Amino acid sequence: MRKISLLGATGSIGRSTLDVLRRHKDEFELCAAACGSDTHGMLAIVREFRPKMVALYNQKSALELSKILAGEGIKTEVLSSEQGVCECAIAPGKDGITLCAIVGSAGLPSALAAVKNGITVALANKEALVMSGRLFFDEARAHNSRVLPVDSEHSAIFQCLPSECQDTIGFCDLNKAGVSQILLTGSGGPFLKLPLEDLAKVTPKQAVSHPVWSMGPKISTDSATMMNKGLEFIEARYLFNAPDHMIKVLIHPQSVIHSMVSYKDGAVMAQIGRPDMRTPIARALFYPDRADAGVEPFDFTRAPSMQFMDPDFKRYPCLKLAMQASLEGQGATTALNAANEVAVDAFLSGRIGYPDIASVVSDVLSSERPGTVYTLDEIMQADRAAREAARKAVEERAC
Numbered sequence: 458m459r460k461i462s463l464l465g466a467t468g469s470i471g472r473s474t475l476d477v478l479r480r481h482k483d484e485f486e487l488c489a490a491a492c493g494s495d496t497h498g499m500l501a502i503v504r505e506f507r508p509k510m511v512a513l514y515n516q517k518s519a520l521e522l523s524k525i526l527a528g529e530g531i532k533t534e535v536l537s538s539e540q541g542v543c544e545c546a547i548a549p550g551k552d553g554i555t556l557c558a559i560v561g562s563a564g565l566p567s568a569l570a571a572v573k574n575g576i577t578v579a580l581a582n583k584e585a586l587v588m589s590g591r592l593f594f595d596e597a598r599a600h601n602s603r604v605l606p607v608d609s610e611h612s613a614i615f616q617c618l619p620s621e622c623q624d625t626i627g628f629c630d631l632n633k634a635g636v637s638q639i640l641l642t643g644s645g646g647p648f649l650k651l652p653l654e655d656l657a658k659v660t661p662k663q664a665v666s667h668p669v670w671s672m673g674p675k676i677s678t679d680s681a682t683m684m685n686k687g688l689e690f691i692e693a694r695y696l697f698n699a700p701d702h703m704i705k706v707l708i709h710p711q712s713v714i715h716s717m718v719s720y721k722d723g724a725v726m727a728q729i730g731r732p733d734m735r736t737p738i739a740r741a742l743f744y745p746d747r748a749d750a751g752v753e754p755f756d757f758t759r760a761p762s763m764q765f766m767d768p769d770f771k772r773y774p775c776l777k778l779a780m781q782a783s784l785e786g787q788g789a790t791t792a793l794n795a796a797n798e799v800a801v802d803a804f805l806s807g808r809i810g811y812p813d814i815a816s817v818v819s820d821v822l823s824s825e826r827p828g829t830v831y832t833l834d835e836i837m838q839a840d841r842a843a844r845e846a847a848r849k850a851v852e853e854r855a856c
């Protein structure tokens with residue numbers, strides 16, 4: 458049995474992963490799980506899977522869970538704080554796998570801890586790469602850790618690349634593999650057709666109602682602004698060692714194709730399937746094999762007709778900001794990510810309007826000029842400075 462640790466176990470990706478694990482109880486042992494503060498979500502996981510250890514970042518929630526478990530006579534060890542989450546990240550050991558699905562920058566320390574311990578990492582937490590891409594892959598190479606993408610577009614690209622590239626993720630030679638372009642597709646979110654002047658009136662409820670995917674509130678808002686595609690642009694750059702000019706963002710509202718790779722001879726490889734995260738999760742967990750993920754087969758006779766278009770940066774200024782930050786480097790992408798997290802949080806709690814998300818991020822990027830950003834300390838310092846600047850920008854706009 459292969460050991461697996463699930464970080465972000467109570468979230469949307471966490472639940473989809475548990476569903477895949479339930480179908481393969483003889484192949485995987487859930488040895489550790491971590492979340493933020495959802496005591497009851499974690500309690501249900503412990504009762505069902507009996508992991509050796511769990512961590513809740515929030516100390517009060519961790520204490521509450523340990524009391525309940527003691528009352529039920531369950532021996533699972535309950536840890537807390539970032540250190541506890543990092544211990545869960547390394548629990549599977551070198552032959553195991555850690556699935557990183559904590560949302561936002563909070564997921565970086567534990568993902569890095571897994572990589573530094575030579576563990577295979579199935580990575581959903583794209584923010585970790587946006588913040589630390591170069592360091593992340595340098596550490597992965599130094600410690601012989603394999604990184605497998607879980608984000609659906611990156612899983613699609615991974616599947617469309619030859620095995621030499623799959624085996625050298627982070628350092629692959631796309632030119633040698635004959636690749637001419639990576640085509641990163643996105644649905645365009647719920648406001649693809651909304652008149653531009655109506656964007657100012659958009660509510661959090663409308664923003665999190667994604668037309669195709671069912672996801673957590675932060676990534677759903679990022680999908681509406683297409684910041685998600687911007688973060689994925691940066692993620693693709695690091696995962697596939699791709700220069701910016703080799704990645705093209707394409708809007709594809711039906712989300713039938715999950716991304717494509719275009720080759721020099723004119724061939725285009727596409728990965729097609731239902732929009733269900735269990736497919737890319739299973740691809741990473743069972744790699745290089747394939748296994749049942751509980752996903753219905755794709756029915757071509759009932760598929761919608763497919764459309765493709767270039768993104769309009771007036772509608773999606775966040776995408777443009779992310780692509781610019783990508784050109785500037787890790788200091789700018791870290792600042793972009795931090796500012797976006799603060800702005801999305803302020804939007805979801807009703808403090809700023811929808812168009813303010815892009816303007817807060819833009820203000821922070823034009824004011825913050827971090828120097829060299831490579832080590833974890835430098836990244837966290839750039840992250841803190843950008844958050845501070847973003848909070849000020851939010852205050853100036855607060856409704």
Ligand code: NDP
Pocket residue numbers: 464465466467468469470471491492493494495496498513514542557558559560561563581582583584607608609670671672673674675676734
């Ligand atoms: P959710 O908001 O649904 O879940 C987030 C998870 O992170 C929860 O388990 C939450 O715990 C946990 N968490 C939050 N803060 C901390 C912390 N400080 N320490 C430990 N755990 C913490 O998010 P999603 O599942 O939607 O997304 C997770 C990641 O996967 C994101 O990076 C996202 O971009 C990426 N992703 C998601 C996709 C999707 O379809 N949902 C698709 C592709 C990528 P708690 O419940 O206790 O708050």
Ligand code: MG
Pocket residue numbers: 608609610611689
């Ligand atoms: Mg994605």
